[in-house]
Amino acid sequence: MAAADSILQVRAAIVDEAALIALRGEIDLDTAPRVKEAVQGCLPHHPRSIEIDLSGVAFCGCAGLNTLLWARAEATRAHSVFRLIAPGPQPVRLFTLTGTARTLGLVEPPRLSSG
Numbered sequence: 001m002a003a004a005d006s007i008l009q010v011r012a013a014i015v016d017e018a019a020l021i022a023l024r025g026e027i028d029l030d031t032a033p034r035v036k037e038a039v040q041g042c043l044p045h046h047p048r049s050i051e052i053d054l055s056g057v058a059f060c061g062c063a064g065l066n067t068l069l070w071a072r073a074e075a076t077r078a079h080s081v082f083r084l085i086a087p088g089p090q091p092v093r094l095f096t097l098t099g100t101a102r103t104l105g106l107v108e109p110p111r112l113s114s115g
Contacts, residue, residue, distance in 0.1 A: 007031050009056075012038040019047035019080070024056030027064030035064070039071045043078055050075040055086035060094055068104060 008031035009024040019042035027035060035052075042050060050071065054060070060068075068084070075082035084104055087095070095101040 008034055010034050010038050012042060014042060014045045014047060017048045019043075019045065019050045020053065021051070022053040022056065026059040026061075027057060027067065028059065028061040029063040032061075032063040032067040035067045036070065039074060043074060046078065047080050049081040049083060050078075051083040051085055053085040054088065054091055057088060057091055060087075060091040064091075065094060065098060065100060069100065072104060 007026050007028070011022045013020050019039075021035070021038045021042070023035065025031070039050065039052075052068070052071065057064075072082045082105060084106065087106070092101070092106065095104055095106055
């Protein structure tokens with residue numbers, strides 16, 4: 001097993017016209033190409049949506065961010081809806097600090113009034 005395989009697990013499937021890509025581990029310079037390969041593998045199926053599950057991602061670096069931005073652009077080009085599912089605290093912080101949260105489709109939770 002290659003080092004990148006042990007750092008990031010990638011599962012991809014087409015279910016009901018949706019490309020579902022589940023990631024578990026870390027997305028960095030070494031592993032980001034595997035995410036790109038998964039997205040590229042789904043595109044020929046013309047999915048209505050490309051959904052990337054980040055619930056198992058503990059770390060996302062700049063290479064991972066660039067790959068997710070690329071995936072969003074590819075989804076748009078393919079007329080597919082792009083969704084990130086359940087990103088954890090570290091990826092959300094990266095997306096927020098880089099100003100890409102809104103581009104990636106993340107919205108702020110509603111603020112509750114205190115009082």
